[in-house]
Amino acid sequence: xxxxxxxxxxxxxxxxxxxxxxxxxxxxxxxxxxxxxxxxxxxxxxxxxxxxxxxxxxxxxxxxxxxxxxxxxxxxxxxxxxxxxxxxxxxxxxxxxxxxxxxxxxxxxxxxxxxxxxxxxxxxxxxxxxxxxxxxxxxxxxxxxxxxxxxxxxxxxxxxxxxxxxxxxxxxxxxxxxxxxxxxxxxxxxxxxxxxxxxxxxxxxxxxxxxxxxxxxxxxxxxxxxxxxxxxxxxxxxxxxxxxxxxxxxxxxxxxxxxxxxxxxxxxxxxxxxxxxxxxxxxxxxxxxxxxxxxxxxxxxxxxxxxxxxxxxxxxxx
Numbered sequence: 001x002x003x004x005x006x007x008x009x010x011x012x013x014x015x016x017x018x019x020x021x022x023x024x025x026x027x028x029x030x031x032x033x034x035x036x037x038x039x040x041x042x043x044x045x046x047x048x049x050x051x052x053x054x055x056x057x058x059x060x061x062x063x064x065x066x067x068x069x070x071x072x073x074x075x076x077x078x079x080x081x082x083x084x085x086x087x088x089x090x091x092x093x094x095x096x097x098x099x100x101x102x103x104x105x106x107x108x109x110x111x112x113x114x115x116x117x118x119x120x121x122x123x124x125x126x127x128x129x130x131x132x133x134x135x136x137x138x139x140x141x142x143x144x145x146x147x148x149x150x151x152x153x154x155x156x157x158x159x160x161x162x163x164x165x166x167x168x169x170x171x172x173x174x175x176x177x178x179x180x181x182x183x184x185x186x187x188x189x190x191x192x193x194x195x196x197x198x199x200x201x202x203x204x205x206x207x208x209x210x211x212x213x214x215x216x217x218x219x220x221x222x223x224x225x226x227x228x229x230x231x232x233x234x235x236x237x238x239x240x241x242x243x244x245x246x247x248x249x250x251x252x253x254x255x256x257x258x259x260x261x262x263x264x265x266x267x268x269x270x271x272x273x274x275x276x277x278x279x280x281x282x283x284x285x286x287x288x289x290x291x292x293x294x295x296x297x298x299x300x301x302x303x304x305x306x307x308x309x310x311x312x313x314x315x316x317x318x
Contacts, residue, residue, distance in 0.1 A: 050083075183218070
């Protein structure tokens with residue numbers, strides 16, 4: 001990382017960079033703002049750098065820098081428009097829609113969504129074959145490893161909403177999809193503020209109807225909140241290492257149980273104590289403990305498959 005010899009040197013470089021920007025000397029502006037941003041990751045330097053790259057038609061690099069600080073582009077109509085323009089140049093249609101749905105974007109939401117729809121329609125004509133390939137790979141996530149599933153999902157976010165939603169609804173009933181990926185797809189629907197009912201093949205091997213308008217973030221479930229309180233109040237000071245390990249495990253468990261977390265975890269403290277192999281202090285009868293153990297065994301098998309060496313051709317459920 002290249003720094004500056006003094007604050008005065010940094011300010012001189014910033015002044016020169018702003019001058020280059022104002023005269024549309026994009027090459028100089030990019031070079032200077034990259035150095036300034038490497039030295040100090042401020043909102044101002046990020047926006048100047050992204051705008052310079054955008055005007056220089058370096059859209060992919062502009063997207064990378066903008067994605068580091070998305071929320072700084074919600075400060076004004078102009079910055080919102082810049083972030084949206086960069087996203088659309090990179091066919092980041094799903095991100096663009098989720099960006100428009102953020103509460104701070106309300107004033108510009110309708111105009112933004114109209115721009116996205118226009119860009120999606122244009123992309124269907126210019127990128128038709130590319131989108132067909134992306135869609136085909138996306139619709140068959142269950143055929144590959146979890147790592148590849150994540151990569152395909154990221155690429156699928158370049159699909160227009162209609163094609164993306166078709167894939168999501170198809171995948172949610174795929175029994176071979178890893179439950180973490182199923183939860184990720186449901187969270188996408190939450191961020192998109194969809195108001196449809198989808199069918200979901202869940203951990204109990206049953207298909208459930210889920211009203212996406214009623215979806216809430218994983219961490220807002222009653223069980224998740226009680227678990228976090230217990231961890232912070234009882235483990236954070238006593239055993240930080242156990243706290244870190246069990247927090248990671250519980251986070252994955254909660255995601256896999258989504259969106260029926262509270263239905264399964266009715267005794268949050270007991271759930272954590274069983275997961276941490278601690279003595280159970282909460283009142284729980286043998287049947288309740290057995291049910292908790294059964295669920296945790298099931299979730300642990302999914303986690304073992306996730307972190308272990310998985311043969312891409314092995315589609316059997318854990």
